Amino acid sequence: MMNYSALKDWHNSHKESALFRRYITLNTIQPLLDTLSNLFSVAVLGYSVENRPISKVTFGTGPIRVLGWSQMHGNESTTTKALFDLFHWFESNKEESAVIRLLTEFTFTMVPMLNPDGAEAYTRINANKVDLNRDAQDCSQPESLILKELYTSLKPDYCLNLHGQRTIFGVGTPPKSAIVSFLSPSQDALRTVTHSRKKGMAIISDLNEMLQEFIPDSVGRYDDGFNINCVGDTLQHKNIPTILFEAGHFPGDYDRETTRVFMFLSLIRVFESVLLLKSEETPSSNSYFSIPENKKCFFDYIIRNIDLPEIGVTDMAIQFEEKLVGAELNFIPKIAQIAELVDFVGHLEIDLEAQKPRFSADFNFEIGTIIEKIQVNGKLPTTFSVKSNNLL
Ligand SMILES: [Zn+2]
Numbered sequence: 056m057m058n059y060s061a062l063k064d065w066h067n068s069h070k071e072s073a074l075f076r077r078y079i080t081l082n083t084i085q086p087l088l089d090t091l092s093n094l095f096s097v098a099v100l101g102y103s104v105e106n107r108p109i110s111k112v113t114f115g116t117g118p119i120r121v122l123g124w125s126q127m128h129g130n131e132s133t134t135t136k137a138l139f140d141l142f143h144w145f146e147s148n149k150e151e152s153a154v155i156r157l158l159t160e161f162t163f164t165m166v167p168m169l170n171p172d173g174a175e176a177y178t179r180i181n182a183n184k185v186d187l188n189r190d191a192q193d194c195s196q197p198e199s200l201i202l203k204e205l206y207t208s209l210k211p212d213y214c215l216n217l218h219g220q221r222t223i224f225g226v227g228t229p230p231k232s233a234i235v236s237f238l239s240p241s242q243d244a245l246r247t248v249t250h251s252r253k254k255g256m257a258i259i260s261d262l263n264e265m266l267q268e269f270i271p272d273s274v275g276r277y278d279d280g281f282n283i284n285c286v287g288d289t290l291q292h293k294n295i296p297t298i299l300f301e302a303g304h305f306p307g308d309y310d311r312e313t314t315r316v317f318m319f320l321s322l323i324r325v326f327e328s329v330l331l332l333k334s335e336e337t338p339s340s341n342s343y344f345s346i347p348e349n350k351k352c353f354f355d356y357i358i359r360n361i362d363l364p365e366i367g368v369t370d371m372a373i374q375f376e377e378k379l380v381g382a383e384l385n386f387i388p389k390i391a392q393i394a395e396l397v398d399f400v401g402h403l404e405i406d407l408e409a410q411k412p413r414f415s416a417d418f419n420f421e422i423g424t425i426i427e428k429i430q431v432n433g434k435l436p437t438t439f440s441v442k443s444n445n446l447l
Contacts, residue, residue, distance in 0.1 A: 056327055057153055059265055059320055062144075066316045069147060071139040076310045077377070078384045079132035081107050081171040087139055088112070088167070092146050094158075100166070101201040104182035107171035109201050112138075114145060117160040119329060122206055123215035123322075124166035127187050127198075127286070129173020129180070130377065131219030133302035133311040137318035138167050138217070144319070157326050164209055169198055177379040188218075189282075191289040206290065213254075213329060214297040215322070216287045219311070222304040222355055222402060223374070226275040226347040230400050233349050234270045235317050236301035237262060238277035240287035242294075246279050254296040254332060256343035261328040262321050263346050270305075270317060275349040277301060298325065304353075306402055309375075309386060309441040354391055356439055357401030358429065362411040363393070363420055370396040373426060373439055388439035390424045405429075405437055 073087060088097050088110055099108045125134040142165075148154040168174055172182035180186050181196055190199040206214065224233035239255030241247070248256070263274050277299060282288055290297040300321065305313040354372035362368050374391035377384055392399075412429045430436040 056265075057323065059268065059324070062320055062323060063269065063316055065144065066140060066319050069140075069143060070315070070319070071136065071143050074136045074139055075312065076384070077130075077132055078177060078379065078382065079126070079135050079168075080174045081168060082175075084135065084139070084167055087142075091142060094146055094149060095142060100205060101197060103170070103172045103198055104196065105172045105175075107175070109166065109169060109171060109198065111205065112142065112165045112167065113162065114142075115158045115161045115163045117158065117162055119161045119213070119333075120164070120209055120211045121161055121213045121215065121326070121329070122164045122166075122209055122211035123217055124169045124202060125217040126168040126174050127170055127202075127216070128218060129170045129175070130177045131179070131217075131302070132174070133219045133314050134217035134300055134318050135167050136311075136315045137302075137322060138165055140315070140319045141165075141322050144323070156330075160330060161326060164205070164211070166202070166205070169202060177377070177384065188286055189284045191286040192284050202286065206295070211295060213258075213325075214287070214290050214295055215325065216290075216297055216299045217318075218299065218301050220301040220303045220349075223351050223353050224275060224301075224303055224349045225352040225400060226349060227272050230350060230352045231273045232306055232353060232402065233275035233301075233303045234273040234305050234314055235266060235303055235321065236275035236277045236349050237346075238279060238287070238299040238301075239343065240285065240291045240297055240299060241279045241281040242288065242291040244281045246281060249291075249294070251291060251294040251296045255291070255298050257332060258296070258298060258325055258328040259346070260342040261331070262324050263342065265320065265324045266317060269320075272347075274346060275301075275303070276343070276346040277349055301349075304402065307442070352399050354396075354399060354401050355403070356388070357396055357399060357404045358437075359396075359404060359406040360409050361407045361429075362409050364411075364414075366393065366420065368409045369393060372396055372399065372401065375441065386441040388426055390420070390422055390426055392422070393420060407431055 356373040372392035375386035
């Protein structure tokens with residue numbers, strides 16, 4: 056296996072610098088696609104509802120076919136950044152024996168942006184307001200058809216379904232943020248551990264082992280309820296091992312620049328794991344079920360013991376709504392819960408110790424109300440805002 060600490064260091068100084076933060080659109084990636092070296096071949100597969108091109112990037116000459124796609128949900132861009140980091144890594148290290156091996160064992164086909172209209176609008180859905188990850192059977196959308204035609208013609212041996220998840224997910228007790236989550240999807244309602252599913256589980260076990268070194272107790276296992284309308288479940292149903300990646304929240308990293316590196320490392324590890332699997336008769340997937348399941352137990356902020364008019368002393372949760380304003384992504388703090396939140400954790404928490412904060416007389420204590428700051432007499436106001444990492 057490669058040295059993942061060294062890979063992490065490489066990423067830190069060599070990641071694709073043209074891509075950063077959360078708002079990644081076709082305009083951002085097209086110049087990169089246009090200038091990829093001759094190690095890669097780029098082809099347009101078709102067009103989105105709003106007529107944006109959807110491209111695939113192919114590289115490697117080997118017999119094992121891996122198909123991956125990112126930004127099927129337009130606002131989930133972390134894995135897109137990681138894919139371009141991966142391209143950059145292959146290009147920069149193509150003389151290294153470990154990289155030569157990957158390029159001769161595999162043919163990689165990657166679709167960096169399956170939903171360019173959603174990416175532009177910063178929405179999960181496409182321009183027809185359809186969730187492409189619920190359209191695997193109907194294929195009512197051009198983007199879904201493009202993916203279906205691609206996997207039908209390519210007949211991949213493995214699929215990578217690359218997504219991002221919200222800040223609400225935690226793992227373990229007491230919960231830690233689910234920085235990365237994975238799933239080997241079910242292929243039937245009974246969630247049978249079939250041979251194909253088992254392969255995915257073995258790879259995820261291996262990914263988890265690698266990641267524990269960097270983000271201990273922060274890797275989650277996604278819910279495996281079967282839904283044939285999801286692309287991963289459909290592919291697994293066709294006996295193609297499929298791995299769902301969910302790039303999650305590293306505390307404080309709303310730009311997802313830290314999670315990005317773990318996605319990059321995980322992509323490389325998948326390829327190494329596949330080679331390892333090839334040499335095994337029966338994959339050992341035992342530790343998959345010991346990865347803790349994702350729980351919805353986090354809010355961006357929790358204000359403990361706040362004394363509210365007519366309610367009394369309670370807790371208040373604040374969740375950011377991500378809103379595109381022009382070309383800038385804003386994080387709008389909104390009231391998400393007012394209750395005793397004993398089973399929940401805030402990525403940031405403050406305890407007001409039963410004090411009454413100052414609010415204007417007409418302030419509306421309701422779910423969805425924007426709340427930018429809280430001031431308790433004699434103290435500086437606590438402001439709810441997202442800080443950028445200033446990594447540029
Ligand atoms: Zn998603």
